[in-house]
Structures are given as structure tokens and as C-alpha cells.
Amino acid sequence: xxxxxxxxxxxxxxxxxAVVLFGVPYGRTSSFRFGAHLAxxxxxxxxxxxxxxxxxxxxDLRDIPxxxxxxxxxxxxxxxxxxxxxxxxxxTLLKKEKFPLxxxxxxxxxxxxxxxxxxxxxxxxxxxxLDFRQxxxxxxxxxxxxxxxxxxxxxIDNVAVLGVRSAEKEEFEEAKQQGLFFIDSFxxxxxxxxxxxxxxxxxxxxxxxxxxxxxxxIDPAYAPGTSTPESFGLTPFDVLACIDSFASRLVGxxxxxxxxxxxxxxxxxxxxxxxxxxxxxxxxx
Numbered sequence: 023x024x025x026x027x028x029x030x031x032x033x034x035x036x037x038x039x040a041v042v043l044f045g046v047p048y049g050r051t052s053s054f055r056f057g058a059h060l061a062x063x064x065x066x067x068x069x070x071x072x073x074x075x076x077x078x079x080x081x082d083l084r085d086i087p088x089x090x091x092x093x094x095x096x097x098x099x100x101x102x103x104x105x106x107x108x109x110x111x112x113x114t115l116l117k118k119e120k121f122p123l124x125x126x127x128x129x130x131x132x133x134x135x136x137x138x139x140x141x142x143x144x145x146x147x148x149x150x151x152l153d154f155r156q157x158x159x160x161x162x163x164x165x166x167x168x169x170x171x172x173x174x175x176x177x178i179d180n181v182a183v184l185g186v187r188s189a190e191k192e193e194f195e196e197a198k199q200q201g202l203f204f205i206d207s208f209x210x211x212x213x214x215x216x217x218x219x220x221x222x223x224x225x226x227x228x229x230x231x232x233x234x235x236x237x238x239x240i241d242p243a244y245a246p247g248t249s250t251p252e253s254f255g256l257t258p259f260d261v262l263a264c265i266d267s268f269a270s271r272l273v274g275x276x277x278x279x280x281x282x283x284x285x286x287x288x289x290x291x292x293x294x295x296x297x298x299x300x301x302x303x304x305x306x307x
Contacts, residue, residue: 029297030069031083032090039089042120043297044111046127046134048104051164054247061280062125064290071162071291072298079302088306090121090192101130101163108134112274119137121304123297126278128249129153130163132234133171135276143231143273144180146222148218148239148261150252152189152204154197163248165279168234174252178202180229182222184264185210185239185256207239207255209216215260219267232274235261235296237289245292247285258292262299269303 029043045062052058075082091131094111096104108124112135115122124135129149136145147153147169154173158166172181183204189197197204203225205218238248241255265272277293 025067025070027063027066028090028092030072031074032088032305034087034089036089036091039087040121041086041088041301042091042115043088043125044091044121045093045125046096046104046108046131047093048127048131051101051130051159051161052128052249053159053166054297055281055284057281057283058126058128058249058279059097060282061127061293063286064282065125065277065280065293066090066295068287068290069294069298072295076111076298076302081302082296083088083301086301088301088305101161104131105134105137105163108193109137112138122274123300124276125297126276126280129165129168129234129236129278130276132168133163134170135274136232137175139232139273141176141231143176143232144182144226145176145232145234146226146268147181147183147234147236148185148256148264148266149183149236150185150188150207150238150255151236151250152183152186152193152197154202155190173202180226180268182226184218184222185260187254188252189231210256210260211254213270215256215263219264223267229271230273231268231271233265233268233272235275235277236279237277237293238279240292245289247281247283247289249279249281258296261296265296265299272300272304275300
């Protein structure tokens with residue numbers, strides 16, 4: 023595909039930018055489909071498909087200063103080393119008062135980002151999986167342990183998972199015992215995304231929000247190119263509603279688990295569009 027290698031319309035310098043995109047092309051703990059490390063490039067390529075103007079929001083991306091830093095060099099690292107490098111990089115962005123926006127890569131990158139934030143923020147995770155295992159395949163920084171690692175850094179009451187529909191039995195029981203807030207996709211289908219968001223808002227109160235989107239939280243009918251697809255998921259409109267609900271309090275965002283070898287680019291297109299929607303909300307604030 024003959025397009026530039028950076029995210030479309032990211033024309034600002036690092037110093038000028040309000041939002042800084044960066045890729046974390048990591049896939050070493052993937053356990054079903056492999057190829058998440060290819061996602062940052064695929065998402066950047068897909069981003070050139072869209073008009074700069076969004077008639078839903080009335081905003082033009084050319085009016086928003088944002089920067090694409092490129093990728094962190096983590097592909098060959100052990101998971102713990104990848105997490106350390108990611109934390110160090112995000113720490114520098116936060117010191118510069120930038121909004122970090124990460125292109126995964128698998129979900130194992132998210133603890134590395136969140137660990138750079140103070141412990142009084144909250145995390146909203148859209149995900150098909152509970153990700154609350156202490157370790158998986160003898161690795162505590164596995165993609166199946168993300169929420170558990172976030173709860174090592176944040177109070178567990180500061181974490182909310184939306185759209186979940188898969189968990190190992192003991193993992194599920196321990197999450198309930200420890201009081202993890204989650205709403206499954208079946209409840210959301212029955213009662214609506216507004217119901218779920220109102221409950222999450224009450225639970226998290228007025229805390230600043232880091233939003234992590236595991237693309238498998240969306241039903242594979244809409245996002246087939248993902249590493250561990252699960253049926254009966256959310257819709258892209260549910261994700262838009264979530265962004266709208268928390269937009270004024272967002273402090274960071276990532277989209278993870280896009281796996282380009284397993285579709286014809288549809289999932290990367292969806293990820294790129296959602297990234298643009300986030301930039302329109304937080305970059306122009």
C-alpha cells in the first residue's frame with residue numbers, strides 16, 4: 023500500500039502536539055492467533071482511507087495538533103522488559119503533559135502504559151476476556167493477565183471491565199471474590215450500553231479515566247481480525263457511546279489485539295476510525 027508510514031494527518035511536532043500516538047508492536051505472549059505485532063503498521067495504513075472532516079462530530083482532524091512518534095523497539099523483548107520500556111516512554115510523555123495514545127500490539131502492553139500514571143486514576147477496559155489470571159503459561163505479564171497487573175498498581179475498585187464474556191472458572195470466581203467491577207456482554211445486550219455506562223460512571227465516580235480497547239470486545243462480525251475472537255460481543259456503536267461517556271475525563275487510550283493476517287483490513291480500519299474519534303474528542307478539548 024503506497025501511503026506514508028505515519029498515521030494520517032499527524033502533522034504536528036512532538037512539542038506542538040496535544041496527543042502523541044506511538045506503536046507498541048508486541049505479540050510474544052499471544053496464545054491463539056499470531057500477528058498482533060503487525061497491527062501498528064496496518065492501522066496507520068488504514069488511517070489514510072478517511073476524510074479529515076467528521077460530519078458526526080463536526081471536527082476536522084487537520085485542526086488538531088497530534089504527533090505520531092513511531093514504534094517503540096520492543097518486538098524481541100521479554101514481556102517484563104517490554105513493560106518497563108513502555109512505562110519509561112509514557113512517563114516522559116506525561117511529564118510533557120501529552121495525551122498518550124498507543125497502537126498495540128497485544129493487550130500485554132497496557133500495564134506498561136498504566137503503570138506510568140498516578141494510582142488515583144481509573145481504567146475502563148472493553149474486552150471479551152476477564153484477563154484476571156495471576157499468570158498464564160508461567161508468565162505474569164501475559165495478555166491473559168492484564169487486569170490482574172492493573173490491579174497490582176491501582177485499587178481494584180478503580181477498574182471496570184465492559185463486554186466480558188469469557189473467563190476461566192477459577193479466574194472468574196476470584197475476580198468476583200475480590201470485587202472486580204465488570205458487566206458482561208449479555209447484560210449489555212439485554213439492558214443496553216447506556217445502562218452499563220451509567221453503572222460504570224457511578225462505580226468510578228469522578229476519577230480520571232484511562233480507556234483500553236481490546237478489539238475482541240467488539241463482536242467478530244465487526245472485528246474479525248483479532249487474536250482471540252469471541253462471539254456475542256459489543257458493536258462499534260457501543261464503543262462510540264463509551265468514548266462519549268468518558269471523553270471529558272480521558273487521560274489516555276490504547277487499542278490492542280488487532281491481528282491483520284486474519285481479515286481483509288476491516289479490523290484495522292475500525293481501529294483507525296476509533297483512534298480518530300478519540301483524537302477529535304481529547305485533542306480539541
